[in-house]
Amino acid sequence: MNPKDIAALLDEPACAHNQKAKSGCARPKPGTTAGGCAFDGAQIALLPIADVAHIVHGAIGCAGSSWDNRGTRSSGPQLFKIGMTTDLTEQDVIMGRGEKRLFHSIKQAIDSYRPAAVFVYNTCIPALTGDDVAAVCEEAERRWGTPVVLVDAAGFYGTKNLGNRIAGEAMVRQVCGTREPDPLPEGIECSGFKVHDISLIGEYNIAGELWLVLPLLDELGLRVLCALSGDARFREVQTMHCSEVNMMVCSKAMINVARKLQEAFGTPWFEGSFYGVQDVSRALRSFARLIGDPDLSARTEALIAREEARVDAALAPWRESLKGRKVLLYTGGVKSWSIVSALQDLGMTVVATGTKKSTGDDKARIRELMGDDALMIEDGNPRALINLVREHGVDILIAGGRNMYTALKARIPFLDINQEREFGYAGYAGMVELARQLCLTIESPVWAAVRRPASWAAGGNRRAVSLEAVVGGWGSPLVQGSDGRRSGPFYDAGARTHSRPAADAGVEVSNA
Amino acid sequence: MPEIIKRSKALSVNPLKASATVGATLAFLGFRRAIPMLHGSQGCMAFGKVFFVRHFREPIPLQTSAMDQVSSVMGADENLVEGLKTICEKSRPDLIGVPTTGLAETQGADVARLVRRFREQHPEFAPISVVPVSTPDFIGCMETGYAVAVRAAIQELVPPADQAGTRPARRPRQVNLLAGSHLTPGDLEALKDLIELFGLQPVVLPDLSDSLDGHLPEQDFSPLTVGGTPVGELAQLGDALATLVVGASMYPAADLLAERTGVPDFRFPHLMGLDATDVLVATLAEIAGGPVPAKVERQRAQLQDAMLDCHFMLGMSRFAVGADPDLLVGFSELLAGMGAETVAAVAATNAPALRQVAADRVQIGDLEDLEHMARGQGAEVLIGSSHATHSAQRLGIPHLRAGFPLYDRVGGYQRTWVGYQGSRQTLFDLANLVLRLEKGEIHPYRSRLSQKPQGERGGAEEQAA
Numbered sequence: 001m002n003p004k005d006i007a008a009l010l011d012e013p014a015c016a017h018n019q020k021a022k023s024g025c026a027r028p029k030p031g032t033t034a035g036g037c038a039f040d041g042a043q044i045a046l047l048p049i050a051d052v053a054h055i056v057h058g059a060i061g062c063a064g065s066s067w068d069n070r071g072t073r074s075s076g077p078q079l080f081k082i083g084m085t086t087d088l089t090e091q092d093v094i095m096g097r098g099e100k101r102l103f104h105s106i107k108q109a110i111d112s113y114r115p116a117a118v119f120v121y122n123t124c125i126p127a128l129t130g131d132d133v134a135a136v137c138e139e140a141e142r143r144w145g146t147p148v149v150l151v152d153a154a155g156f157y158g159t160k161n162l163g164n165r166i167a168g169e170a171m172v173r174q175v176c177g178t179r180e181p182d183p184l185p186e187g188i189e190c191s192g193f194k195v196h197d198i199s200l201i202g203e204y205n206i207a208g209e210l211w212l213v214l215p216l217l218d219e220l221g222l223r224v225l226c227a228l229s230g231d232a233r234f235r236e237v238q239t240m241h242c243s244e245v246n247m248m249v250c251s252k253a254m255i256n257v258a259r260k261l262q263e264a265f266g267t268p269w270f271e272g273s274f275y276g277v278q279d280v281s282r283a284l285r286s287f288a289r290l291i292g293d294p295d296l297s298a299r300t301e302a303l304i305a306r307e308e309a310r311v312d313a314a315l316a317p318w319r320e321s322l323k324g325r326k327v328l329l330y331t332g333g334v335k336s337w338s339i340v341s342a343l344q345d346l347g348m349t350v351v352a353t354g355t356k357k358s359t360g361d362d363k364a365r366i367r368e369l370m371g372d373d374a375l376m377i378e379d380g381n382p383r384a385l386i387n388l389v390r391e392h393g394v395d396i397l398i399a400g401g402r403n404m405y406t407a408l409k410a411r412i413p414f415l416d417i418n419q420e421r422e423f424g425y426a427g428y429a430g431m432v433e434l435a436r437q438l439c440l441t442i443e444s445p446v447w448a449a450v451r452r453p454a455s456w457a458a459g460g461n462r463r464a465v466s467l468e469a470v471v472g473g474w475g476s477p478l479v480q481g482s483d484g485r486r487s488g489p490f491y492d493a494g495a496r497t498h499s500r501p502a503a504d505a506g507v508e509v510s511n512a
Numbered sequence: 513m514p515e516i517i518k519r520s521k522a523l524s525v526n527p528l529k530a531s532a533t534v535g536a537t538l539a540f541l542g543f544r545r546a547i548p549m550l551h552g553s554q555g556c557m558a559f560g561k562v563f564f565v566r567h568f569r570e571p572i573p574l575q576t577s578a579m580d581q582v583s584s585v586m587g588a589d590e591n592l593v594e595g596l597k598t599i600c601e602k603s604r605p606d607l608i609g610v611p612t613t614g615l616a617e618t619q620g621a622d623v624a625r626l627v628r629r630f631r632e633q634h635p636e637f638a639p640i641s642v643v644p645v646s647t648p649d650f651i652g653c654m655e656t657g658y659a660v661a662v663r664a665a666i667q668e669l670v671p672p673a674d675q676a677g678t679r680p681a682r683r684p685r686q687v688n689l690l691a692g693s694h695l696t697p698g699d700l701e702a703l704k705d706l707i708e709l710f711g712l713q714p715v716v717l718p719d720l721s722d723s724l725d726g727h728l729p730e731q732d733f734s735p736l737t738v739g740g741t742p743v744g745e746l747a748q749l750g751d752a753l754a755t756l757v758v759g760a761s762m763y764p765a766a767d768l769l770a771e772r773t774g775v776p777d778f779r780f781p782h783l784m785g786l787d788a789t790d791v792l793v794a795t796l797a798e799i800a801g802g803p804v805p806a807k808v809e810r811q812r813a814q815l816q817d818a819m820l821d822c823h824f825m826l827g828m829s830r831f832a833v834g835a836d837p838d839l840l841v842g843f844s845e846l847l848a849g850m851g852a853e854t855v856a857a858v859a860a861t862n863a864p865a866l867r868q869v870a871a872d873r874v875q876i877g878d879l880e881d882l883e884h885m886a887r888g889q890g891a892e893v894l895i896g897s898s899h900a901t902h903s904a905q906r907l908g909i910p911h912l913r914a915g916f917p918l919y920d921r922v923g924g925y926q927r928t929w930v931g932y933q934g935s936r937q938t939l940f941d942l943a944n945l946v947l948r949l950e951k952g953e954i955h956p957y958r959s960r961l962s963q964k965p966q967g968e969r970g971g972a973e974e975q976a977a
């Protein structure tokens with residue numbers, strides 16, 4: 001990839017990072033860098049497209065420890081879970097055999113797995129030795145008649161974020177607009193019910209959470225042409241140019257896709273989130289507003305009223321135990337405020353939020369939600385996070401999986417909010433799951449157990465007292481009932497059934 | 513000796529192999545107050561970190577020289593020196609391991625020279641050990657990278673006996689254990705216990721059981737490893753009575769250690785099953801100059817008893833095993849010792865040790881190869897990492913999780929496979945998997961001539977259908 005193409009991708013006019021002193025993304029510093037590379041970002045962004053053969057062109061380091069490690073789910077084909085790599089050998093590198101191996105690899109993938117398309121991810125070594133990967137992909141597509149899409153995202157090009165954009169760019173340039181959408185099934189539309197086409201950009205269907213939102217969109221007559229890229233198929237990505245409105249879900253990373261689709265096809269877009277009751281409602285209203293169908297607006301309001309009432313009732317018992325609990329939130333970008341509102345919905349107090357990847361707009365929103373003295377964390381190194389937890393008597397740390405074991409070692413209750421997590425929190429129904437997970441860890445009896453020194457430890461009693469002082473404010477002690485049975489919300493989980501709001505909403509939800 | 517079939521296809525599908533770079537990383541994680549810094553782009557580090565976090569469920573200290581586009585093309589020498597300096601300033605570790613990546617090696621980085629330059633420019637950090645090692649991901653696999661990193665650590669940190677003033681057996685109870693990458697923290701813990709039963713004092717190199725398992729220290733955060741082999745111990749390895757070497761991949765490192773220290777070593781390709789453990793126990797008795805403790809005798813009898821119980825299930829059973837060479841050798845010999853067959857054997861990379869695999873053929877390849885071989889040979893149980901789960905599902909056979917990575921089970925990293933007790937549990941687990949197959953199950957025959965009530969006759973059944 002040309003340096004000027006990379007510069008163009010970094011210069012993203014729709015991204016608020018661009019207008020301030022720091023333009024684009026910062027350079028990584030040797031010895032004190034966290035986070036993935038451009039290849040990592042590109043792979044995360046596109047891997048959920050389920051019927052595509054994803055070939056990593058490089059040595060084993062890139063695919064060997066990264067294949068099949070995402071929580072994203074597919075309702076159909078599982079091809080995306082098959083790890084494929086050219087696994088370059090020393091001979092390949094020295095003798096320049098990479099191109100040839102890639103060419104045969106594409107053929108092998110097509111012959112053995114009949115994919116809807118092949119995506120080729122270029123990585124550091126072939127980028128450095130100068131394999132003409134574009135020419136190989138072009139020739140392979142011509143020869144075998146299956147679309148072959150090059151995602152030129154060598155790790156050294158830059159950060160994960162750049163990789164997301166490279167991936168988005170590849171879709172907009174090479175895939176979107178290559179097919180018209182299927183006609184609507186007969187008998188869906190009638191007077192007073194028109195179906196509108198939309199797309200979701202940056203929704204990855206982690207743990208299947210897209211399936212908590214889709215029933216609502218179905219009910220409103222919003223056809224998702226494509227979710228880029230959660231549970232997507234290649235043929236869906238091809239039709240994204242036809243959507244009436246695009247929603248940027250929870251991520252600045254693929255903002256270039258929304259902007260370029262607007263430039264090329266005039267599609268309006270908005271930035272929103274499916275986390276938290278208020279945000280789900282706001283997102284649904286935004287669709288109705290931008291589409292401008294009064295009938296849709298009326299139905300949207302009715303659905304919101306019904307769902308909010310239902311989720312409100314479902315959350316009531318959880319709110320009881322979460323009310324007033326203090327949260328430290330460390331995530332990036334849009335999540336820095338979208339999750340805040342979700343937590344506030346639950347009656348929790350967010351004492352600080354991470355803003356490393358947030359824009360000026362994001363920060364304005366944080367102030368709006370948390371007040372002017374909102375504590376914003378720019379540098380989330382583990383030491384600093386733990387110190388904040390201690391200072392503010394925080395009940396739970398919510399952050400990405402890589403911080404999880406750091407928190408657990410410090411005996412701090414933790415909730416994973418990133419890619420690898422196993423639970424979906426989107427939509428009204430996801431909110432109940434979020435509340436359940438929060439209670440599950442905050443109220444767990446293990447915290448008291450792991451903070452308690454052994455009775456025989458030297459000075460054990462004295463230490464227990466000082467520990468108690470340190471951990472004061474963390475988790476309430478369990479209530480010992482008169483019958484000696486431990487009560488408290490954690491033990492009464494049966495009373496709060498996790499019912500899915502959509503179950504009797506007139507729309508069949510099938511997760512089979 | 514098995515026939516070794518080399519890779520013949522262009523595309524690797526469902527890789528079995530993890531890179532030599534992560535292998536070297538793992539070795540350095542077995543030292544106390546250590547941190548590896550990969551010389552490569554930041555993704556190499558991020559992937560390695562997630563790989564180990566998911567396997568061990570522990571925080572993993574890991575850094576990178578963060579090569580970007582400019583330094584990849586124009587030279588990344590400064591990145592390395594700056595990275596080392598930053599880590600030294602921030603965390604003052606005892607050891608920084610510097611494995612290279614394919615990117616750095618393709619560019620032509622000379623890490624040994626760069627470390628020397630760092631030493632010249634920053635004499636203030638002289639007490640901090642820095643061990644560079646060349647581990648491009650286009651050569652070998654995890655086991656390879658781990659072994660060369662241990663050898664590099666010996667090269668750097670174990671001075672020749674005459675310089676260090678060490679003398680074999682000056683510490684008359686010390687036994688060095690050079691531990692291969694196929695050993696889990698659980699294995700190492702068991703081996704240390706066994707060695708201690710003989711009244712000997714084990715020094716494990718590298719000691720993953722101490723660094724990556726079960727820490728809940730009072731200090732709530734550490735940017736470095738907690739536990740592991742103390743770096744200072746390496747200078748004293750030469751005082752040991754003997755060195756035990758486990759895993760053929762470790763023999764080159766053992767050669768160097770013996771050359772440097774003169775300590776006699778005893779080598780074991782693996783420690784799975786009765787025969788392998790017997791050799792170890794006999795060796796320990798000889799080193800310690802005493803009898804085999806009654807407790808060990810008891811454990812041996814327990815394993816023998818388990819072998820009797822399990823041979824009914826395991827005899828003539830057909831197994832598929834995909835692993836790095838040392839682990840593959842161990843499993844194949846354990847199975848052979850029970851009269852079971854390894855009908856599909858796939859190794860991530862070629863190695864001299866593969867000659868010892870108890871199977872007709874060993875394929876160098878990936879999990880797709882393993883799946884094809886297992887299907888073709890009618891394998892009944894599959895042994896491999898968590899990645900092999902989907903293969904086992906498609907084959908419709910049970911799966912025993914072993915190797916790297918194990919991310920879909922809690923505590924997989926601490927399973928004990930070796931010694932009398934570990935082997936016994938392994939046999940039980942394998943036998944139970946085979947029991948699930950209901951082999952030899954005879955399905956009822958319903959005669960259409962029989963006088964049994966209507967619904968129980970063969971004819972009736974056919975009519976109903």
